[in-house]
Amino acid sequence: MSLMDILELVLGIAMVVLGVVAVNAKKKITSVILLSALSMLAVVAFVIMRAPDVAITEAVIGSGLVTGLFVFTLFTKKNEGEDA
Amino acid sequence: MIQYFAIALMLVGVYGLLTQKNVIKLIVSLNIFEVGLNVFIISVGYVSGGIAPILTSQNNTSALLYVDPLPQALVLTSIVIGVGVTALALAFARRLHNQYGTYNLDEMEGE
Amino acid sequence: MKQAVSIVLVLLLGAFIFTALYFADSSPLQFKPYGDADLSGRVSQGYVDKNVTADAASEEPAAVVYGETKNAETGSANIVTSVVVNYRSFDTLGEVTVLFVAALGVGLLLSGKRRRQEAAFQPSFILKHGVRIVLGIMVIFGVYLFTHGHLTPGGGFSGGSIIAAAVLLLYVSDNAFKAKVKAFKIAEGVAGSLYVVAGLLGLALGGYFLYNFLPTGVVGDLLSAGIVPIVYILIGLKVGSEISGVIAGFATEEEAL
Numbered sequence: 541m542s543l544m545d546i547l548e549l550v551l552g553i554a555m556v557v558l559g560v561v562a563v564n565a566k567k568k569i570t571s572v573i574l575l576s577a578l579s580m581l582a583v584v585a586f587v588i589m590r591a592p593d594v595a596i597t598e599a600v601i602g603s604g605l606v607t608g609l610f611v612f613t614l615f616t617k618k619n620e621g622e623d624a
Numbered sequence: 625m626i627q628y629f630a631i632a633l634m635l636v637g638v639y640g641l642l643t644q645k646n647v648i649k650l651i652v653s654l655n656i657f658e659v660g661l662n663v664f665i666i667s668v669g670y671v672s673g674g675i676a677p678i679l680t681s682q683n684n685t686s687a688l689l690y691v692d693p694l695p696q697a698l699v700l701t702s703i704v705i706g707v708g709v710t711a712l713a714l715a716f717a718r719r720l721h722n723q724y725g726t727y728n729l730d731e732m733e734g735e
Numbered sequence: 736m737k738q739a740v741s742i743v744l745v746l747l748l749g750a751f752i753f754t755a756l757y758f759a760d761s762s763p764l765q766f767k768p769y770g771d772a773d774l775s776g777r778v779s780q781g782y783v784d785k786n787v788t789a790d791a792a793s794e795e796p797a798a799v800v801y802g803e804t805k806n807a808e809t810g811s812a813n814i815v816t817s818v819v820v821n822y823r824s825f826d827t828l829g830e831v832t833v834l835f836v837a838a839l840g841v842g843l844l845l846s847g848k849r850r851r852q853e854a855a856f857q858p859s860f861i862l863k864h865g866v867r868i869v870l871g872i873m874v875i876f877g878v879y880l881f882t883h884g885h886l887t888p889g890g891g892f893s894g895g896s897i898i899a900a901a902v903l904l905l906y907v908s909d910n911a912f913k914a915k916v917k918a919f920k921i922a923e924g925v926a927g928s929l930y931v932v933a934g935l936l937g938l939a940l941g942g943y944f945l946y947n948f949l950p951t952g953v954v955g956d957l958l959s960a961g962i963v964p965i966v967y968i969l970i971g972l973k974v975g976s977e978i979s980g981v982i983a984g985f986a987t988e989e990e991a992l
Contacts, residue, residue: 552629592888708837
């Protein structure tokens, strides 16, 4: 088993674990942040699979813009009383 | 290797869509599904030992072994459509929250 | 109970996908395992050799060489770009339309007289002043990405998204900031119409919609690949202004519901 195989194994397990935790998290903001981390790991997977174009796009959109949209939805003055 | 985990990630997304009752959590599950699907499609075109499909001054001829460019082109557009879908879903969630004061689907039914 | 049922359902789905992909009978269309993809059996080899429309069966295509090959079928050094904006440009036009409809839906759902929503958090000192330094670099990097989309990784989608991320940072760092949404809408409309006009010019000059009617030049030059860089710049402007408009819609709220 080469170093690359071990890296892929660790990456895949981390992605699935992050996904499960994000789905089952108690607080909404936790699952949003974990989704952002999951997208970042997906970027590493894209780079391993030689797809630099997709990696750049996913890095900007998946971990940046989508998280921003979620945060703007969750943190408004009206929602403050709720468990965000 | 990554291919199996991508399928597992898609299944996690389906599980989230089946069990969650919170609108925000549903949208997060949809996004997890999408990430898994994108990684899977890219992995279909991967050739072991291939190089990224860009001609440069080092890799300067098309006779070299490249990975498949077509899945990458498809996923590139799919990611951008994904952000549009997520934005639309979040806009719906916000309207629901304005109307009912909650993100939970069960609590909305009473009114 | 409900959770157990969902877990069983998901596992069944997983077993189905695994058997269908990896344990099916050997047929000509069998799914190749990870890393064993074979390009020569797919249309992709034509994309790599820039030899799709020519008579591929009759002669072995000459290899495309960076910096030497002139007037190739599409002069883009980035093969993904040549697929997205040249061979499958009509697909991309449809995709941009989908994004436009999504942005339109967001605009309809979050419409009305808008004012800046009161954020539940205050931007810190570092965020406020760091944004001023980073902002210019981000916009320039975005423009670089979509002007060099045919040579280096990146392109209209990622470049436009980086510009939208700059707008997002402006909104996060300043609680009173309001962008000019009308300017976004005008930029979006103009870029989208020019894309269609480029397609129609191809129809008039070359015989089919989105035909690459300009000379494609030497592979690897900045001014090469015909209309590919022009279309990618238009896509970059359109995607950037569209997502910026969506962010502006999310960062504001209706006045006194």
